[in-house]
Amino acid sequence: YQAGRDPAYQGARESGLVGEKADGYLGFVTPPSPAIKALVDDINIKRKAAYSKEALANGATVEEMALRSGCRLIAERTVAGEKYQTPGGQWKTRDAGKPELDSRCP
Amino acid sequence: MAGAMMCVISLGGIHLGYPFAIHRLFQDFFGSIKPLDANGIATPSPFPHLALMQDAADTDLPQVSAPEPFRGRRWKRIIFAAVALLFVSLLLIAWGQRNSIADRFVQSALESRDVRATYQIDQIGFRTQRIRNLVIGDPANPDLTAKQVEVDVALNFSGASLRDVRAQGVRLHGRYINGKLTFGELDKFADPESTEPFEWPDIGLEIKDATALIETPWGKIAAALNGKGLLRNRFVADLALRSSAIVASGCAAPLVKFDGKLLLEWRQPHLVGPLSAASISCNPLGLAISAPAFDVDVKLSEALNKWVGTTSFAAREVRYRNMLLKAASGRLSVDGGLSRTNFALALDSAALRSAPLTVPRLSLNAKGYAGVKNAEFALSARGDLGFKGGALDRGSLGSIQALVAGTRTMPVGPLMAQMAPALERTGDRFDANLDFDMFRDFQGRMGANVASFLLKSASGVQIRQNSPLSVQSSAAGWRIGAPVNLALSGRALPSATLSLRQSAGDQWSGNLVIAPYANGQARLAVPGLAFYGKPYGNWRFDGRALLSGPIPGGRVNGLNLPLSGRYDGKVFSLYDRCQSVRFDSLRIANFALRGQELRLCPDAGKAMLATGNGVTRFAAQMANFKASGSLGDAPLMVQSASIRFSLAEGFVARDVALEIGQADNFTKFALAALTGRFDSEGISGTLTGGAGKIGAVPLLIDEAAGNWRYLNNVLTLDSGLKVLDAEQVDRFEPMRVPDMMLTLENNIIRAIGNLVEPETSTRIAGLDIRHDLGNSNGRALLAVDNLRFDERFQPNLLTPLVLGVFANVDGIVSGDGRIEWDSQGVRSSGNVSTDGMNLAAAFGPVDGLTTQMVFTDLLGLETGLAQIATIASVNPGIPALNGTVRYQLLPDQQVRIESGRWPFAGGELILEPTILDFGVEKERRLTFRVVGVDAEKFLAGYDFQNLRVTGVFDGTLPMIFNQDGGRIVGGALISRPGGGEVSYLGELAYKDMGTFANFAFNALRSIRYTSLTIGVGGDLDGEIVTDISFTGLQQGSGAKQNFITKQLARIPIKFNVSVKAEFLKLIGSIRGLYDPSYAAERDLKFLIDQQKGEAPIPPEQLSTRKDEQKDE
């Protein structure tokens, strides 16, 4: 469980409303309520800002940074029961097994 | 003798002084008619003077009790009898003188009656016989002595008969013992058994220097007589009576003196002359008369048992019980006998002092009859009693000042203040008269009938008894028969009528009616106030008063106030049951209530109002109070679920609702609880749970709580409250105003305070509101100064519009806003500026935003045209620096971009006008025009030392932005005529790439093109598909030229290269081609580390060493 998360965000993850996308951003598994949507958009904006800063510092593109982080987020930071998106765009529920990652993930 | 009459009516306390006073008056007035007290002493007559007269009559008028001669303790009669006897003895002596036979005859007569007598016969003539030195009785203590007696005898055919007698120097001594008057030896001449009434001898008598001494059980009486005349026809004598003291039946009269005339007119005694005594005092009766003096002129019947005559009387002082009459004088005429005497009494001047009453001139006229029968007396009299200049001691009317002070703050205040002086001075000087008719029978039954009673005070107060009033005394004490009907009127007084009735026992009941009475400020009417109770006991009263008048800070009109309650002699307590009170209008300062009915109920079971001995306590409660009225000229409606009010603690109102102002946009407030206390300056209190809206102000107030004070027409309120957006879709989050200072004065609400964000307590803006309740116009000023946004304080705390649009805001905002509202509606304007703000948006981070927005509609977030924003850098994927955007905020969260210019690699990126809609989740189209981009400058930004591209490009980059960022769709960059060169300045990193590659590289090392078009598409921050087509290729300046290449130079080669790579990566990979350190260093080293697993860690990656092993 990631410390410091907004309870609503944590709740949305646990209830499978929201899941990690391969591209490093959060995606909506089911159409979200305005409140959840605004909250997730806000998180994605902050992720993009963080990726942009880090990408600039590493001479990589924002997308690269985001994609690489996405690999890690799905592999390491999603727990059983949470949702993640396969490279094919399909939402899967994480279980004990290895998640299906993007080909470019290490 | 008479208590004063006083009528005081007040809202708060009704001083039932009135009925007492009257009751006391009657009691005093008639009280002195008391039934026979225990030891049978005749109680004095109702009027002390009459009683006084009565006693005087007892002692002075001869009372012949017909059946028993000489007996009876009436000694007066005895004297005359003695005198008569004197004459008879003289007659005998004279006859003796005539000749010695006569002498012997006398002697024998004397001896036959065994009378010891000595005398000297001086001359016995034919007609006149004279003797000297007559002594009858014990010579040492003679009964009768006479110096010289001359007797004339008349001869007629029936013999000698006595004609005239002349005597000088007569001394008579008599005693009245055990009921009989004896003259010692002289008695022997009287015929003891004679039954026929006393008969005056038919003689002429002349008597000089005659004195008599009569000893009676009541004191010695000395008489001196000189007179002459025919006894049976006309006899005139000077009579002087002296007695050192006469004491009879408990009364004592020292130094009694009578110097007058005794006349016998046709055998009827007639006394004329002054009779006086040092004093008369009858202790059991409590009567003491000092220096009584009578001027008697009374005729008595021959049998001395009837009299007629008059006497004037005067006394320096008459004291009877607690009454004191001074300089009393008047006339009494009597006609009758002991059993019945008609009398007429006129007391024409007397000064009365009977605490607390003093009457300088008292007058009394009474006619009637009285009588005594076996020691009982009866009386019936009709007449009138008058007071001139009567006065009551100050304070006897009770302290009116306390009552005036008590009612000062009540509507009746002004009336009380006006009545008080008149009422207070009522008792100072007044005239009164009373027509009465009273009786007392032998059994002691007494009664009186007052036909009319009128009191006029110098202060203008008039009290009049309208209908006859009857009073009876019975064994059980006093009872008023006919009801008392008193009417009070006067210059400064209301005209009031009081009817009073005495029901069973000593229960009194009555009704007070006060006619409408007004002065400039107040009006009072008491249609009826019924009361019943016991004097000095408990009273109950029930009635209604109609009042208009001032109340603290305002005025009430047409107040219909019930008056129901009890009075226990000290404290009035009113309203022990719910009462409904109606009024036409009520105004306090500029707060006015229209007429309505309030239902007040006792609080905590105690009577609502209690006032007495200087303390007034009032506590009541009202359930669902509802009232409409106006505040200044703004209509007002007030409601409260329950109000508990008490004079001491103030009031507590629950669930209060207030609506002020015109119907369409009125100001309304709801309060959970409103408390108030009255103190010396004004009213202050607290309010909690306040919520409301001021006119058309688009703010809602909630959770207001604070303290308020109302002082000379100014309401001040210090309270904390919450402010919310009145719109359905909130434009801003609820704020707190911890320090709202609100004042309401002359219909103007002014409020200042600081708007604070509740969670972080950050001060957002200063707030200054002004609202005119009258016309519902007003304005609110907002002042934001240096509001700092940082990671602790983000805009989404202020407004929900920002979440999901902007984030990570870091910068300072200042500005001011103005909202105005009136009947036309609400208008708002303002300006907001920020300098160097950084934020993150969906399209990527923005740094160094500086703009000044001038809002034409602040609340609608609408700005004017051409707002200018400079942006240090925006990075939708490719950082664009130093941009300038001209924009306009439109309603519904839309932004019109009028223009945007970014200097870009020597040229410019120009954003085409477009409208972005942040309100709705949809893709936003932005088209960038590229103008004059110098390829060389563009690449310089990327630190490619070995690559050089020249040429100036124009083109368009249509972008589409959505939640995930921006992407280019159908972008194209076209080189300007004159083309440019692409050349690689460095060596190949991979020497061993093969001849063909080397050839191609050397050939392509430097290409000159005439036109280069680059097609751009794909995510800005990601993969960009770029179609590059060169036309007009020639070897560039740096290329190795040889034969082949020159040939080629002439061949127009169209070289379409489609590159599918991130734009950055595209450039990166090119660099990688020639810059081993750039590419390999980053990847190769990493790969090697991976395999060895313990490669030395570059410092910046130290922290993550352990994780990598774990998860790779």
Added chain:
Amino acid sequence: CVQVTAPDKPIVINLNIAIRQEILYKLAAASEKVIEENPEIF
């Protein structure tokens, strides 16, 4: 791939370069850092 005739028409060379570099390795540390430093948004 380069003919040396002198056709009258321009020589059209289509070169499709797809540069896809598997360069995700290098960002392992960076991605770790960005996640660690902003726990509340990951």
